[in-house]
Amino acid sequence: MSDLADPIRTRKHTDRVEISSLGRDVLLVAWDVSQAARFSSPQFATDNRTIAPLASLRLTRTDGGARLVWALKRPNDGDLEAVLSAGPLYPPADILVEAHEIITAVDAETLLAGITRSGRIALVSALFNVWSVMFRLRRSRTFIRILHEVLAQISTDPSPAIVSAQATGELVLLQTSLSEGFGKIDAVYALGDQGPVRVACAPYRINSPQDARDLIHILAERTAIPSEDGLIVLVGPRGLSVRKVRRPDRAPPPIDRWLREHAKNAPGLREHLLVEIARHSTAGRALAIEVQLRAPLRAQRAASHATAPSAEIVSAISTPAGTLVTGWYRDPVHLFAGIDALGPADRIQDLSADLRCFPVDVAGPIKGSKVPATGFAVLAAMPSGPAPLLQPRFRLRLRSGATHALVPPLQPADPVEARAAALRAIPAQHVDDSLLTNVLAPVIADLHEQARTRVGRPSVKEIGSPIARPRVSVIVPLYKALDFLRFQIAAFAMDSWFRSNAEVIYVLDSPEQARDVEHLLRGLHLVYDLPTTLIIMERNGGYACANNVGATYARGDVLALVNSDVIPIEPGWLEILVGRLNGRRRIGAVGPKLLFEDGSIQHAGMYFSKDHHGRWLNQHYHKGMPRDYERASEERLVPAVTGACLVTPRAVFEAVGGFTEDYVVGDYEDSDLCLKITMTDRKIAYAPDVELYHLERKSMSLNAEYMRGIAWQYNCALHTERWGDLMTSIMQSGRQRKTRNAVI
Template identity: 55%
Template sequence: MAPLETTATILSPGQADEPQAVLLGSGVILVSWDVPQAVHASAALSAAQGHSVAPAASLRLSRTDGGTRLLWATRCPESGPLHITLSTGALGSKTSLAIQPDTVIPVAGSDNLVQGLDEQACETLISTLLNVWSGLFRLRRDGMFIECLLGLMRQPASTSEAATIVARAVGDIVLLQAALPPRFGEIDAIYCVGRDGLRRLPGRPRRGPLGGGREMVHLLTSGKYLAGREAFVVFAGSEGLQVQSLAKSEPQPLPLTRWLREQTKRAPGLREHLLIGLSDHASFGKAAALEAQLSVPLKPQRVGANTSGLAAEITCAISTPAGTLLAGWLRDPLNLVAGIAAVVSDGTIHDLTSALHRYPIVVEGPNAGRVSGTGFATLAPSVGGDAPILQPRFRLLLKSGAFHPLVPTPQPADPAEARAVALRAVPPQHVNDKLLSEVLAPVIADLHAKTQTHIGQPHVRVIGTLIARPKASVVIPLYKVLDFLRFQIAAFATDPWFRKHAELIYVLDTPEQATEVDHLLTGLHLVYGLPMTLAIMDRNSGYARACNAGAAASRGEILALVNSDVIPTAPGWIEKLAERLDNRRRVGAVGPKLLFEDGSLQHAGMHFARDHRGRWLNHHYFKGMPRHYAPATEERFVPAVTGACLVMPRALFEKVGGFSDDYVIGDYEDSDLCLKIAAAGRKISYVPDVELYHLERKSMSLNPEYMKGIAWQYNCALHTSRWGDMIASVMNTYTRPGRPRSKAA
């Protein structure tokens, strides 16, 4: 074994020890040099004969005797001797060190590394090894380095409480619990050091008061990093380190659901934090978080009427990334209430009082009577971003400084069901523009977008033998109401042009009716011999998505979008409408005259007009007038036609992107499509000599979310914000309602 060769030149008082070289890890040399003086500048390391030393790192550590321990780490040379010069600065000590290729270098021992160091220096050494050198020299799985680290951990861990795995979630996810000393400061990272290596633990820690200035930390993380016969958990922060041994866990720790039931009542916000952490695990997290909440729901809490008459309840608390839609009511006859606050996931309290929208309502009073109260709604901060939090928590703040907890019943996990709750959150007569735009719209938009992402491809069934090359495709969405199908199909079947040139596509948007509809259409096919296609959506998706699915399945050059409650008065209707699609005059869409069942006018084209709140509303020309009302017999260009019967080239439908599917449930999609057609430079024509009956909104009336009114207001606001400027421009081309300047004929 060749010795280490050193040559020392001391340029300051005192005698420095000779430098020592040890192996920190495989292929990594650690040079240690104790000097008697305090060194305040960076210590230098240089190689002889112009050779570079890279990577290289240095560290200065204070000794208890007032001196300094200087450490340098570098890679072992691949060939030839390593000649390096060590220096404490321009006016300090300097020495040279030569390491020959055949030199046997001892392995670093943890006791020697920390011998003579003060407590702060020991923390600095461990922190540097964990945070910097382990990555710089790729030592996180190096057995030699890990053995040294474990030795360094044992002494500080012996003076602190052990970290414990207190619960197991799903897969390998466990809940780690540990106590931090007072004034620990911010946590920058949490590491686990075990026989199999050094790992930074994933997850976000949550801290809560423990008493005596100490804090309890909970971390939902991967249990595979916390296995082994000896392991330590290290909390690294700007104010220092906390090293704790990992207590040997029970073979089967408590299930997280049971732990939540028993423990989280004592820590506001901890439950939400853990559910958010669980949701972050992409493969199964959101499902596991939902299951935990459904298995262990919070007990709903309201303030029941007491001798003071005070009462309050949260009726809606839908949490989305856009925010939490909070709605409820209170009764406060003695003026005891100061406001409402939300409990957020970090345990802090967010006062919502100044942001509440209030409105008068009637609520249940004493002795089953009805009394006046105050409804309220606001957009509270999002509890968990995209995490599914079903029971956000709130507080009814009292002027005395006390509070009453308010916990809603579990909110729907399904986006469509949650959207339905949001659409009923506030009585529609109390929804003004500010409440709609600031509180309701962000949550409704987020939930509606989620309903669209949950929709898969429709199941398509062909009934009968389809014609080979249809000229026209008639797409008809179905929603609950099937009363008119017999009459509609009978009218189609007795139309020679329809039988020869059109394909019929029904899109069922209520898949729970699939068996009934399939049986009905099959029977009607046997009666009339009219082939048809049935596309069954995998869940309710709304008018636009259903029509787009039908259009995607179509084959004809002409696309006719027709409602299920529209019935032709005579054959040849689709042929006549298709003939009006004159490309030379750039006609992009046409619509017929539609009649109520009593023969009066339902539709003779559409136009737009502002209401008292400045919103653009859709209006039907001459609605309710007699069938042969003279102005309604004139073929002309119009701003729009209804989607109850709209005929256009399929290529143009695809070019403009079909129906926009961000309108809720079904309304304004038709005028939106017409405005997209106009924006593409095409005109829209009303054709009065084609007449069909339209039993208006018979199916829409069965949708309670729409008929409540908020959906309509949301769609109207969306339509106005998107097309307001263009609508104003379009309407300027008309001299007065119902009398456009330009004619289609």
């Protein structure tokens, strides 16, 4: 029993007041009161000073009374005099602690004597979670010893918590068990030589049908798990349990191997551990993705059958906006009840009411056969968290109450690949405005933003000696298609004004081709002696990003944005276009006439028109008409020009923020740029006396994301939402119609 502080003055009653030390000049005052004062509000009052910090706790006793406990910082400037009060109907108690009085440490046995289970839970929670921080006691040797003694009173021979696996350099996995009657676990604490630590990761519980004990898995920081005499404390509303940490004789296995060996039949545990590991640190996030790639779940479907229900989850792409789930089901005899998503701790989310359905054909029970089925898509409220779940779990639910597990194949971890998967997840002919806006767009936008943030830093190769002071910077993004590079550079090199005034910047947006492109450009430099700058993107960033990166390296006052499949027909083209920017009519961008390879017109300026869905589309004036079509020979102002060949002052480009980068793959960025320039009260011009060939979309055709159609729908909707009012105003005003041969 701890020594009582002496002298302690009390009024004439039989209740005891004990004063002891928690360590570091922190006092613990314990006052036993009878049942009459059990529900009153206790007070700790002093006449001449403010006590801070001060914490109080009411612990119920087995005899019906209560033990009122106060923890407080001992004054360092004199005696402590206070009056303890337990309500108006209960006599108070006076205490006095003199300035130089020695107070002995808390005696755990005395402190816990006669305290109920709920009282012990409350005391341990206060000691570990609140008071250790409030009074800065975590490193106090006295306080740590008191905690060990308190836990020894609660559990004289604690069961083991075994270190089962190594998760990261900082995390270990502990495994123990609890009785079913313990109830909910509110908190887990670790206690070692470094003091008490609350375990940040939530424990995972697996009910054991074989016996009355549940398996508990806990991820804890290695530093919180001491090598000797370490304790784990599990606290809940109905229970308090102590475990002693036990390390195996051999080093524990890595978490991916442990999951393969021990979590095959516990996918919920696997999912929980991956989420907690990813939440812990950047390294944990990387490990969570790696583990999923190295040890994927086996894909599961409800097998196709002639009459029985069947189903499959084809894709489940996890993002912060939710999880894009697509799949199909067959229900020949009307037994289908719904599709459920299984979240952490096997939390069930019914997706059935939100399924967007459409007809599809799937493989039938006979090899090579096809049968009709119901395709579906839904944006499930299953956000990805710190790391994406590459195989979220689902189930097919039948009217009989039976369920069948559904696990999709391993989904892409890379956001660029995941974006491509999202863009082909639903047949384009079934994507209406509602499906696009409410299901696809949030996921595509999230993945596109993730891809943008991971573009990385480009590398730069100078091929030849660049001219000292270029007037124009010609920026050409490259993506896979290199067929026309020889012809383009040859045309550039044959133009004397170009050679004297322009620098050429190629931005390679398919970095896997870096060696081939550099080799090709160096060879062409030997032939044509035209210096070029090659910027190699670390990762694919898309058309807008590639152009913007090129602009940051440009040295000219004018930018000429040119596609890799655009070939000048005659020298002097760039000089003429640059000259158009010097007029008095505030031209912000100018574009030439572009021709298909058969000589027909591909572009003579752009305008906007609505389709039958009310979406604004980009249209090309006189597309398909003969090269010398009279109306295409009019020099005039237009609503926009194509980014295949667009010349603009660098200051204007920078003032409007360059190309907007939230369009996916590459479309509508050019009209978006022109509309931003228009908003600065500058005009867009078309120059028909400059002609170039444009072998349209040769590089775009290599991009499966775009050619499947959803990317176009997404970009069109985004463009319409952003610029619909301005496009309406432009087209209604008739500003695109100018007099023939207008001087610009």
